[in-house]
Amino acid sequence: MTNIHDIARLSGYSVSTVSRVINHRKYVADDKRLKIETIMRELDYVPNRLARDLSRGATKTIGVVLPYANHPYFARIVDGIVNTGFAAGYKITLLPTHYDLTVERNYLEQLRSKAFDGLIFTSRSGSMASLERYQKYGQIVCCEDPGKYCPLPAAYTDRANSYVDALTWAKKSGYQNVGVVLSRDNMISASARMTRQAYQQVYGDLADKNLFEGTVTYDDGYRAGEYFAKLNPAVDAVLANGDDIGAGIYQYYKDHQLTPIKVIGQENLLSSRLLGLPTIDHHLEALGQAAFELVISQTKKHQLIKSEFIER
Amino acid sequence: MTNIHDIARLSGYSVSTVSRVINHRKYVADDKRLKIETIMRELDYVPNRLARDLSRGATKTIGVVLPYANHPYFARIVDGIVNTGFAAGYKITLLPTHYDLTVERNYLEQLRSKAFDGLIFTSRSGSMASLERYQKYGQIVCCEDPGKYCPLPAAYTDRANSYVDALTWAKKSGYQNVGVVLSRDNMISASARMTRQAYQQVYGDLADKNLFEGTVTYDDGYRAGEYFAKLNPAVDAVLANGDDIGAGIYQYYKDHQLTPIKVIGQENLLSSRLLGLPTIDHHLEALGQAAFELVISQTKKHQLIKSEFIER
DNA sequence: ATAATTTATGAAACCGGTACCAGGTCAACT
DNA sequence: AGTTGACCTGGTACCGGTTTCATAAATTAT
Numbered sequence: 001m002t003n004i005h006d007i008a009r010l011s012g013y014s015v016s017t018v019s020r021v022i023n024h025r026k027y028v029a030d031d032k033r034l035k036i037e038t039i040m041r042e043l044d045y046v047p048n049r050l051a052r053d054l055s056r057g058a059t060k061t062i063g064v065v066l067p068y069a070n071h072p073y074f075a076r077i078v079d080g081i082v083n084t085g086f087a088a089g090y091k092i093t094l095l096p097t098h099y100d101l102t103v104e105r106n107y108l109e110q111l112r113s114k115a116f117d118g119l120i121f122t123s124r125s126g127s128m129a130s131l132e133r134y135q136k137y138g139q140i141v142c143c144e145d146p147g148k149y150c151p152l153p154a155a156y157t158d159r160a161n162s163y164v165d166a167l168t169w170a171k172k173s174g175y176q177n178v179g180v181v182l183s184r185d186n187m188i189s190a191s192a193r194m195t196r197q198a199y200q201q202v203y204g205d206l207a208d209k210n211l212f213e214g215t216v217t218y219d220d221g222y223r224a225g226e227y228f229a230k231l232n233p234a235v236d237a238v239l240a241n242g243d244d245i246g247a248g249i250y251q252y253y254k255d256h257q258l259t260p261i262k263v264i265g266q267e268n269l270l271s272s273r274l275l276g277l278p279t280i281d282h283h284l285e286a287l288g289q290a291a292f293e294l295v296i297s298q299t300k301k302h303q304l305i306k307s308e309f310i311e312r
Numbered sequence: 313m314t315n316i317h318d319i320a321r322l323s324g325y326s327v328s329t330v331s332r333v334i335n336h337r338k339y340v341a342d343d344k345r346l347k348i349e350t351i352m353r354e355l356d357y358v359p360n361r362l363a364r365d366l367s368r369g370a371t372k373t374i375g376v377v378l379p380y381a382n383h384p385y386f387a388r389i390v391d392g393i394v395n396t397g398f399a400a401g402y403k404i405t406l407l408p409t410h411y412d413l414t415v416e417r418n419y420l421e422q423l424r425s426k427a428f429d430g431l432i433f434t435s436r437s438g439s440m441a442s443l444e445r446y447q448k449y450g451q452i453v454c455c456e457d458p459g460k461y462c463p464l465p466a467a468y469t470d471r472a473n474s475y476v477d478a479l480t481w482a483k484k485s486g487y488q489n490v491g492v493v494l495s496r497d498n499m500i501s502a503s504a505r506m507t508r509q510a511y512q513q514v515y516g517d518l519a520d521k522n523l524f525e526g527t528v529t530y531d532d533g534y535r536a537g538e539y540f541a542k543l544n545p546a547v548d549a550v551l552a553n554g555d556d557i558g559a560g561i562y563q564y565y566k567d568h569q570l571t572p573i574k575v576i577g578q579e580n581l582l583s584s585r586l587l588g589l590p591t592i593d594h595h596l597e598a599l600g601q602a603a604f605e606l607v608i609s610q611t612k613k614h615q616l617i618k619s620e621f622i623e624r
Numbered sequence: 625a626t627a628a629t630t631t632a633t634g635a636a637a638c639c640g641g642t643a644c645c646a647g648g649t650c651a652a653c654t
Numbered sequence: 655a656g657t658t659g660a661c662c663t664g665g666t667a668c669c670g671g672t673t674t675c676a677t678a679a680a681t682t683a684t
Contacts, residue, residue, distance in 0.1 A: 003640050014664040019642065027662050049425040050366040051640035054669050059362065061405070070391035070597075079382035082406050091427075093373070093405045094394050114670095115361040115403075218582055244582055251586065270530055270556055270583055274563065285382075315670050326634040331672060339632050363670035366639050426640095630681065638673080646665085653658075 002043045011036045022047055061091040062295055063116040065107055067099050067123055072269055077122050080288020101125045112137040118295040141295045145190040146302045155290035155303045157282040159191060162307040163198030166264050166280055171202055175237035175262055178203055179210045181224045183241050221248020229258055237262035243272035243279055250275055278312040314355045323348045334359055373403040374607055375428040377419055379411050379435055384581055389434050392600020413437045424449040430607040453606045457502040458614045467602035467615045469594040471503060474619040475510030478576050478592055483514055487549035487574055490515055491522045493536045495553050533560020541570055549574035555584035555591055562587055580622060590624040
C-alpha cells in the first residue's frame with residue numbers, strides 16, 4: 001500500500017509538501033503541486049483515513065445507540081439522523097443494545113476510546129448520571145424530555161401536549177372509558193410518565209385495569225386487545241404506544257366481531273393510515289435531525305420538536 | 313489524555329509490556345501485570361481505538377451501502393446485518409446513496425482509504441465491474457442474484473422460484489389477467505428481470521398495459537391502483553413489488569368501491585397482514601445475516617436464501 | 625551436564641498521516 | 655536601505671498504539 005512517504009520520496013519533495021497538496025492548502029508552488037498530483041494519480045494513492053483521524057483527533061463518525069434496529073420508532077429517528085449526517089459529511093454507526101446495560105456501557109467506553117466523535121442515545125437503560133460521566137469524552141445527546149435540569153443536550157418531542165390533545169379529543173368525542181397501553185420498559189422512559197400525567201389531567205386517575213403494559217409489537221397489541229375485550233369490556237377507547245400496537249388491538253376486536261373501540265396510535269405509520277386510526281405524529285425524522293445537529297454542535301441546548309395529533 | 317506511554321513510564325515498564333497486558337497476552341509476569349493493571353485503572357486509561365486500528369490495519373467496521381435508510385426492504389436487511397455484526401463484535405455504518413453514483417463511488421474510495429474492512433451493497437447504481445475494481449481493497453458483498461458468472465461474493469433471495477410460485481398460485485386460483493408493478497429503477501436490478509421471466513413462464517408475454525413502473529411507496533401503489541382501475545380494468549390481480557405498495561393498490565380499489573382485485577405483495581410486512589393480502593417473504597433478515605457472514609469471510613461464495621410464498 | 629525450549633522483557637521500527645516551527649526567497653512599503 | 659509580510663519548503667515531533675527482534679533467565683529434555 002503506497003503511503004505519503006512514498007509519494008514524497010518519488011516526487012522528490014517533503015512529506016509536508018505532499019500533505020499540503022492532499023489537503024489543498026495554500027503555499028505550494030504550482031509546478032510542484034502538479035507533479036505531486038500526477039504521481040499520486042499514477043500510484044493510485046489515497047490517504048489513509050485512520051491515520052488522518054488519529055492525527056486530527058476526530059473521526060467524523062457518530063454512534064447511534066438504540067435497543068433494536070428494526071423497530072419503526074427507532075427506524076424513523078435513525079432515518080433523520082442518517083440523512084442529516086450524510087449532508088454534513090458524517091458517518092453514522094448503529095449501536096444496538098438489546099436493552100443490555102453492559103453493552104450500553106461498552107459503547108460509552110468506545111466513545112472514550114475515540115471511536116466516535118459523539119453518541120446519540122435514542123433510548124437508554126443506564127442512569128442519566130452514567131451518561132453524564134462520559135460527557136467529557138465527546139458530545140452525548142439524548143432523545144427524551146430533559147425535565148427541569150438535564151446536564152446533557154437533548155432533542156425531544158412534545159409528548160406532554162400531544163397526549164393531552166389526543167385524550168381531550170377522545171373525551172370531546174364522547175369516549176368515557178379510555179384504556180392505556182404502555183411499552184415493556186423504560187424504552188422511552190419519559191413517555192409512560194407523560195401519558196399518565198396527561199391521563200390524570202384529562203380523565204383523572206388511571207385505574208390499574210385500564211392499563212396494559214409490555215407492548216412493543218403488533219402481536220403484543222393483539223394481546224392487549226384480548227385483555228381489554230375479555231377483562232375490561234367497558235373500555236371504549238385505547239391510547240396505544242404505537243400504531244402497529246394499536247393495529248393489533250383493533251384487529252383483535254375485528255377478528256372476534258366485537259363492537260369496535262376507538263384506538264389512538266402513535267407515529268403515523270402506514271398501519272394507522274390503512275385502518276383509519278387517529279394517531280400522533282411525533283415527527284421523528286425531525287427529532288433525529290435535531291439530535292444530530294446537537295451532537296455536532298458544542299452546545300447543551302434542549303430542542304423541542306412539536307408533535308401533532310391527527311384525527312381520524 | 314493518558315496514553316500507553318504514560319502507563320509505561322509510571323509503571324516503570326516498557327510500552328511493549330503494557331501492550332501485552334492490554335491485549336491479555338502470555339509472557340508477562342504476574343506481579344508486573346498486576347501493577348500495570350492497577351495503574352491503568354487509577355489513571356482511567358482506555359486504549360485509543362484509532363491508533364489500534366491503524367496499527368493493526370483493520371477497523372472491525374463494515375459499511376452498508378443502501379439508497380435510503382427508511383425503506384422497509386432495506387430496513388429488514390440492515391436489521392439482519394446489524395444483529396449478526398453485533399454478535400461478531402463488528403460496527404455497522406450506514407451509507408445512503410440516494411441513488412447518486414458519485415456518492416456510491418465515494419464509499420468505494422472510503423473502502424480504499426481503509427475506513428471499512430468491507431462493504432455490503434444492498435443495492436448498487438454502478439456497474440458490477442466498478443465494484444470488482446475495488447475488491448482488492450476489502451471484501452465487497454452484493455445482495456443480488458449473481459447470475460452465471462459473478463466475480464463478487466453475493467447473498468441473494470430465491471426470487472426466480474417464489475415469483476413463479478406466486479403467479480402459479482394466482483393462475484390456479486383462477487386469476488386470468490395479472491398486472492405487475494415494478495420499482496422505479498434498478499433498485500434491486502435482478503428483481504424486475506426475474507419478475508418478467510416468471511411472468512413469461514406462467515402467463516406468457518407481459519403486455520405493456522399490464523405493467524406499471526416507478527413504485528416505491530404506498531402512495532406510488534395508490535397511483536398504480538388508479539392506473540389499473542381506470543386504464544386496464546380487465547386486470548383481476550396484481551403482483552406488487554412490496555406489501556406497502558400492494559396496500560396502496562388495494563386501498564385505491566377499496567376507497568373507490570370497486571370490485572376488489574387480488575393483490576400479491578412482497579416482504580410479509582404488517583400491511584399485508586392487516587389487509588389479508590398474500591405475499592412473498594424473502595427472509596431479508598437472513599439475507600442480511602448471510603451478507604454479513606460473507607463480508608467477514610474471505611470466500612467468494614454465492615449464498616442463496618430461500619423465499620416463501622404466503623397464501624392469503 | 626548440556627542442549628533445547630519456554631518464559632519474560634525492552635528497544636525500536638512501524639502504521640500513515642498532521643502540524644508546528646525554522647529558514648529562506650522575494651516584492652512592497654516606509 | 656531597511657523593515658515588513660506574504661509565499662514556499664523541509665525537518666521533525668506527534669497522534670497512540672502493535673509487532674518484530676534481540677537478549678537473557680528459567681525450565682525441561684536428552
